[in-house]
Amino acid sequence: MARSLESLVIRHTHRLPSPQGSAGEGATAARQFDAALASVGFKLSAELLERLSGLSASAVVHIAQRTLRTVSEMVGDHARHNTYFIDFPANVPGTEEFWTRCVAMALGDDKSRENVLTQLAHRELDLLSLPTYGRYQHTYEEMLAVQDELIASAGDRVTVLHLGRDLDDELTDLYLALAGSTTPLGEERLRDLRTLAERCALGPQPESIPVRENRAVINEARLAVGGDLLLDTVVDVLRLACALSGGDVTLQEPTRFRALSRPVRRALLAGLDAVVAANPAKLADVHAHREPFKRLGERLHPHEYPRWPHAADVFAVARGEKEARSFDSRVEKLLDEFDVLGAVHLLKSAPGKLYRALDLLLRIAADQDERDAVVAAAVGVAPEVAGRVVLSVREHFQNREPEADAPRVFVNRRGRGWVTPDNRPPVPSADRDRLIAALDAEIRRRLPTPGRLLLDPDVLDVALPLSGKATAAGLGVLPRGSVSAVDGEQLRFFVYWKETENRTDYDLSALLLHTDYSTDAWLSYTALRTVGGEHSGDVVAAPDGASEFINLSLDRVRSTFIVPQVNIFAGENFEEVEESFFGFMLRDGEQKGRPFEPRTVRMKSELRGVGRVALPLVFRREDDGRWRAKWLHLYLKGISSANRVEENQVSVSTVVRAVVERRYLTVWYLVDLMSDATTTVDLWDGESVPDEPVTYIGLERPEGLHPDSRVITLENLRDLIPG
Template identity: 30%
Template sequence: MRLHPFFAMGPTMSVDFKETRALLLRRQSSVFAVEGAERQPEACMQLFDIDLAKLGYALSQRLRARLQTQAAPALSAIQEGIWNVLATQLGGHRQHTPLFRRFPNDVPHNTERLWIDRVLTHFMQAPGQPCLHCARTGTTHVLKPCQHVVCDACFDGGNYSACPICHRHADRDSPFFLPAPGPKQKAAAHAPLKLIDLGASMDDTAQALVRAMCERKQAMSPADTDDFKALAGEYGLRLLAWVPDQIPVRENIALLFGTLLQKCEPAAVLAAAAPHIGSATDVIRLIAAYSGADPSLQGQEVYRQVPVEQARRYVRFKDWFVPDSYWNEQPSVPMRVSIKRFKVAKLARPLRRALLGLLEGMHPNALTEDMLRHRSYWVWLGQFLHPHEYHKRFPQVAFAFSVIRKKGPDGTPGPQFETFYAGLEQAVMRKDAMAMVTLLRQRPGELARRFDHALRVAAGDSAASSAVLDAFAKCAPQFATPVLLTLRALLPTRLHAGETRIYWPKGSVATGFMAPDQRPPLPQETVNQAVALIERELLARFSSKPTVGDWLIDAALADIMVPFNERTASRSAIQLPRGSVLPVPPGKKARLFLHWCQPENGQRSDLDLSVAFYDDQWRFRGVCSYYQLTCKGSDGSIIATSAGDLTDAPFPDGASEFVDLDCELARQNGVRYAVAVLNNYSGMPFEDLEHAFAGLMFRDDVQGAHFDPRTVALRFDLAGTNGVFLPMVFDLRENQLHWLDLYAPGGFEFNNVATSTAAISAVCPAMIAYFASSIRMSMFHLALLHGAARAQRVILRGDGTLRALSRHEGEDNASFLARLRKWNPQDVDSAPVMHEAPLFAALLDADIALPENSIVYALRPGLSAATIAASDLIS
């Protein structure tokens, strides 16, 4: 992202911390500026307000008053800087011109007829000849660089933004292209403005953010990771004073100190990092982060060309070679391969010795076993660390490398080594629950993750089942909070046999895999005991955090999931956790958008935006896509319109596609589900593009500018390699939007709804049912746990009213939680009024003014800005 000089210049601005100012504006809607000595005229500030309102934002009164004291050049820089950051967050910083420039008007309804005309023109139209469609002469033009010959009487040059035949961008100087239509007036947007406030101290705010991120109990989302690295890179060694004594997530340790290693003197960084590094995996994560690689160690997805004769023998390609398939004529096909290595940054000799010294200080058996967990990485990394150059100085490290390489330095076979997991799997194979428990108690985290499995192995043996529960109870204080929350939601669903089990494997994007659920149900008594233990531990943890008088909770958070597997979450303007459900505003038109741009010298890439329609039983009803520009209902009404299919996105402007969806008309025509589908049809993987993002606007009408930042409800980046991205599903009967944020593996190219409908109709209903089963905890129930542990009074906001329950004198946390879950009308306080003291608020929309210094979690900012993220409530 290119930042305006606001973040690097001006008499009131530091020359440092460019990214810090931007990320605090994005995350907390805060602008930092010291008092100036001038007084700008009111007319100048009104222009500032008008420009900011175009993005859907407004200045708070105190920020407005502060900015009015700035010198004119500084104020101008601040204005443009704020605009650039917020426009980038929403997607309004890019040019958005669809194929049909007058969209949603003048989109051809007969897509098949248009396709035939394009094909005939492509193969038969010659320069200087009469038009083969209308027989006119002097109306054809040769477009560059595609060399297609088009007739301006048959194709409207005032409506097309690219070649009408191949849909590639063409030279706009051709006489075929008529002048662009005048700028569209922005349609009215009846949406409340989001407030930007004056920040008190940038250093203090950054410190609180760094500490909160370090204390996270689960891996951060890609957006949080970027911000965390930016803070570490800009503050450098100053940041070390803010780091807490414990950083629970090992990847965060690597991100912090690996980024510092890139910027600062290695000896100082490693001295600070040493207390946080306790395993060999910590060291390799550190080297990965220092090298600019992913410290999660998930491997890189690359493509290798495999000869067709060999590919036909692979099961994964069985659907590729059907009769008349494109691939039957190709010499090779691309096969995805996971590579367990990364490009290692230069490791100076002193740094190598320091890293080997960290490894040498670990317990020998633990060191060797940990290295075996990531054997491929360590074999690769050994080529850069050269451990046997120092085998006398670091003998334990040399031994461990002999084990993972399976040979010593002299070429003799390496020593044998039995790992913890080998012993555990042997116990499972023997169905020896007691041996399994004995091993799992050595590693509490593993016990928590395998608790369900251990109970199943112990089934039918009361002594073994009791041993599993006893181990669980004794180790519960050592379990990570996210694991406890997951178990608290999961265990009650295990009382009955399920139909489908969904797995979430590690990866750069979310690809949930489904399989029949063959697990037997768990006993009611066992589940009750475990749930009681979990809640007791969670309440104890949360009660150790700062208390407040009032705790305000939005009932609408019951449909927002607690974040999980955030490593695979899409970078987005709103951090909406996967599986969450949002209400669709009634009376609004939905406009989906897609924008992408190829690198300056990159391969031509074609991405496609489509909407697929299904009935109550998930039977396919129609599609709006590049091969069906309009989708009509049974009564002939148009329920969706595409702005056309652009087949390239040249640097630097890229390309945009839109689809308008009339939810009410679709529902009236028997459509229950509308699925947004983003396909990588051909070209470069999502992650290799210069940029690629998509999203959703809710419009009062569909006229005006194609892209209106004020109406953006969701904006998210595209990641991963290729295939089909299923970001969201509209349930038109319930008027809800299901955020799935899910990638479905597809072929390397030629993906579209037609080739993906089987996957869509299987994956989408399964995912919706999965999250609707309460198998994942909601933000509402998490907020209740915090409120019961930390507040004297909990206020519930819902249906336009406030209800409150106060803690009884001497009431313990568990009893208060039980009352909060019931909300007995006889217990509710009469006419609750919020006090003026700071409170905690967990809100869907921050559309309520809160007391100064309140702590706020808000999914969508408004009158108040979020001061914490959802993940901060899990720490």
């Protein structure tokens, strides 16, 4: 268990908890450990190397083994990445040439000849019936033997592992950071919070737990150890019941409630009773989740516990036996009657709902007096609105310019994206500008005074993580809407998947688009080569894991956009397979190397969304000829089987345009608000750091920062979002 907890700390913080072991002469083993890390793109900080050098060699070796296992998984090097074409990217045949070769070999095989001849006689051909199609024709070791060694480059990725504190201290700090997050966590981080809560539920707690899903998994842990539950709405109890049943605490997917023990039933009913007794108006919250509450009532048997009558009222409302007029229905009635002033007056008692309705209120207001009332109400309640909501509304209105004609993009909490035309009437420019100025002032008021601010320039175009659901788990992954430079001559995508029990065929493809988002070309199993690019070959099953690659020479690509995608052709979806991930590598033109070289990996993200087509990011050639990436983290519905890049090119180009042309709030926005007469702002040159404490914001933590510095990197970027 301690090993897995140490791995959790390394993944989240890039710190190795203070190594423990007998003292000795471990300098040689520590240097060997550092060299082994370099092969997967990591290195030890000077402080950590010194600490390890003071341990015995055997202790260093033990630490190195488990740490290397963790970082290899972080970058995807734990898998054996084979390619169908053994010397990829060299000698990739044309598609028709390759298919003809497969047919010829099938006709020369006594077992397959008759079947192939029958198909050809009917002018059809099933590629899967060809013995050599879609199945590796060589071993992983044979593939490695024909590949050149990688030539080291200064551009290779180097991720520093820093010296951490004792494991218990690191775990407590990580628990407090995740539990107190001001933005929702992604699925992996929520699972990690559950693991940490089991250990930390009765220890130090954050000042507040604003995210309801976090509260649910913490309540689950507190219930298990007899701690008090953190409840202030009836929906908190519903989320807790979902957690206890292994269900979805976000309430986006239905949960099949398990039979609950009598002590657990008593705890849930007592919690419901206390919430409603303190504020009967909270019964109105039941309406939004009537069906789950009805199913939960069947498990809790509230009629057996007459001493908690308010809990019974919850289920009576769910069944329609008791009336509890909902707040939303009252607001909806006023809006239907175009009673803007009445709606504003009511919504001031629910500031978050008021903010989410601002666009509509400004559009339906009858005159300037009503619009002034809307803006005044927004300004008045601003201090009571969660920071991420204020920022979300600010981002929304900066995309409501009258001349904007980009389609609207919607993304649910599971990453499913869809696009619709924007047919809304415009918001009057003067009111929009007043509101934006007020929101900026509110965010500026909440931001801390950073003192001396040290910035990595590469972080300035990173989108603010207003939800953890906008970022996939992985290494080097940026939030949706972020823009990052692409520095390298060779761009290579990869996908790896391993099926659970059914034959599963994922297809890595790339759609190449013109400036107007129309299709130029594509790379896929049906188009193995195009100008500047090669596909590694189709693999149609992955019982032991399978990989596909696309290689692109960026100076030869003529298109404006490159859109990598993973299509599910057959079998298990992204949440059913045992494992699946996507990433990309960057290399200089003469580096050579294996198809997968971990130290050239710039990003590796888990594929765990709802949909049959995954769109991780898009690459765009700028006017100066340089390439930049914009991060998507989207899943399209697709069709039930046989998804192909040719079939979805219109829907993909539409959603890509919507995200590319949307303006996201970035780190630069907050830095600009924090910069005043009391703040010194320096750009980090990649080498030297000040001797004094600073607030550092960057992609990764530099070595040598003063120990009292506040450090914000990708791992804790959510800490920038004010509460």
